Amino acid sequence: MxxxxxxxxxxxxxxxxxxxxxxxxxxxxxxxxxxxxxxxxxxxxxxxxxxxxxxxxxxxxxxxxxxxxxxxxxxxxxxxxxxxxxxxxxxxxxxxxxxxxxxxxxxxxxxxAICIEPGSHDLIAGPAEFRRRFMDWGVFHVEPAFLEAWQNYRRCLQQRNSLLRRNGDSAQLAVWEQGMDGAAVRLDEQRRAYLGRLRIRLLEHLARWLPELGAPMLRYQRGWAAETALIDVLAAHRIRDREQGHTRQGPHRADWLLGFEQAPERHQLSRGQTKLAALACLLAQFEVFRELRGATPxxxxxxxxxxxxxxxxxxxxxYLQNSGAQAxxxxxxxxxxxxxxxxxxxxxxxxxxx
Ligand SMILES: Nc1ncnc2c1ncn2[C@@H]1O[C@H](COP(=O)(O)OP(=O)(O)O)[C@@H](O)[C@H]1O
Ligand SMILES: [Mg+2]
The missing domain is CATH 3.40.50.300 (P-loop containing nucleotide triphosphate hydrolases)
Known part of the structure; x- marks a missing residue:
């Protein structure tokens, strides 16, 4: 385009x-x-x-x-x-x-539009929100069902949070928890599939841009305890969530993390390496969009x-000259x-x- x-x-x-x-x-x-x-x-x-x-x-x-x-x-x-x-x-x-x-x-x-700017290093070094937004922007553009699942989830989450703060009873909470559970399963599947695609492209870029760091690893965190349905997690955490006034687990807390053989934690990367890692993520996103949508961002x-x-x-x-993209x-x-x-x-x- x-x-x-x-x-x-x-x-x-x-x-x-x-x-x-x-x-x-x-x-x-x-x-x-x-x-x-x-x-x-x-x-x-x-x-x-x-x-x-x-x-x-x-x-x-x-x-x-x-x-x-x-x-x-x-x-x-x-x-x-x-x-x-x-x-x-x-x-x-x-x-x-x-x-x-x-x-x-x-x-x-x-x-x-894929944007590489001085703040892009937040994708690696910043809070989870940056990475979640990056991932969800990518999923939104390649998975038509994502938006509806996300809007359903958010609506149920807002209702649950509001009940938590108003001391709503368990039966009322359960209604929204069920809605969250259904949407969460779909969001998790869609995000997982997207990151699977992204991983392939990302590893290629990282091998080219940051060979000194050894094998990269991309870890996805879905936002709630492994091997447990969200509905059970939510039911088990009502008391703590009431104290906090919000829902502490769910796909709204999802994240993905990049680590390397020679630098398993992100704080072990230099600023320059952090920037290159973010650049690799953005170029991988560019390529996944092109591959799945047949259009060039x-x-x-x-x-x-x-x-x-x-x-x-x-x-x-x-890279830009060969990409065919308007830059x-x-x-x-x-x-x-x-x-x-x-x-x-x-x-x-x-x-x-x-
Ligand atoms: N809401 C605004 N109204 C008027 N000027 C603004 C507003 N926001 C930013 N600016 C000014 O716009 C200019 C352009 O900023 P920017 O696009 O960051 O420039 P550059 O990238 O060329 O350094 C700056 O001089 C800034 O002070
Ligand atoms: Mg500027």
Whole structure:
């Protein structure tokens, strides 16, 4: 898939902006604070419905304005769609081909963007939430039944949590626990199948990027005790869960962990190794999407040169050139000459020129 045109309005430092990118590699060059990352952020919004930067969605709206919008013409291979996304104090509003859609997920399913940015190392070193989001984004895009299972689960979980806090009785709790159990089994299966696919691609990348660490291991944790049905775990933990005011086990606590023969724990990796491991995970995700969906996601690479040494940088650029993906790369300057098929954009304090 590729973006044919991207328009932004009132997003971060941009009052309005229109970009016609190249099908291949697009380089966004500019000083610190000129707005490069914000362009990638806009593309990421179309695929994730949230930013990769902290600060919440309201922070995306240009200071003094009430609403920001992102509009993109997306070539999906067999068809082209016009995707529109607006953010205001009332939340998100999505449109496909000028028609409003009630669920943000209906828009997100069209666009897939894999983003490698300075915060990506959280995928390895950060809390479980980052890894769960990464995994679930991947499952969402390749398994159509995932969203419904996840929404069912979340609804039952919220009801159970609310009963725990209101001191609801066991019979009431049991109703929601049963609902959670059914959805949990499906979520677990879907996540397991996805990680199985991811593992194959990931091991290839890790062998190439981090050979010094020896054999990698990917461990999945489903979020509740092994060999026990969730319904039994929940029933057995009602008293403790009541004390805590929330449900402490279930697929909302799932995680996956990466370890290596020479560095079984993640804190044993250097910062550079952590970044490369995260890069391997993201490229594996890119490939699994392409394999299962038959479409190539966008690749967004923020401040790449600041993140990687020269050898790895060269490797990733050659990977990009062979990937067939539309890539968007930001940097303060690009020392090598622009190659055929690349387009360079100069970003300056909220304006941009090709
Ligand atoms: N909500 C906002 N309203 C106005 N300006 C903003 C807002 N959020 C961020 N900015 C400004 O937008 C600029 C662009 O930031 P960023 O995209 O991170 O730049 P770059 O990646 O080029 O360093 C910064 O100068 C920042 O202060
Ligand atoms: Mg930046």
């Amino acid at each position: 590729r973006i044919l045109r991207l328009n932004l309005a009132q997003l971060r430092c941009f009052e309005s902006l229109s970009i016609v990118p190249a099908a291949g590699i697009n380089l966004l060059q500019g000083a610190n604070g000129s707005g490069k990352t914000s362009v990638l952020e806009a593309l990421f919004l179309l695929s994730h419905g949230r930013s990769f930067r902290p600060g919440g969605s309201q922070a995306l709206i240009r200071r003094g304005q009430l609403e920001c919008t992102v509009y993109a013409e997306l070539d999906e291979g067999s068809q082209t769609h016009r995707l529109g996304l607006a953010r205001s104090a009332h939340g998100w509003q999505a449109r496909i081909d000028a028609r409003p859609v009630s669920r943000l997920s209906s828009l997100l399913v069209h666009c897939a 966008l690749l967004l690479l923020d401040d790449l040169a600041a993140e990687l040494d020269a050898t790895h940088l060269e490797q990733i650029v050659s 968007w790369i930001t940097g303060t300057d690009f020392p090598s000459r622009c190659q055929p098929g690349m387009r360079v954009f100069h970003v300056e304090h909220g304006t941009l020129r090709a």
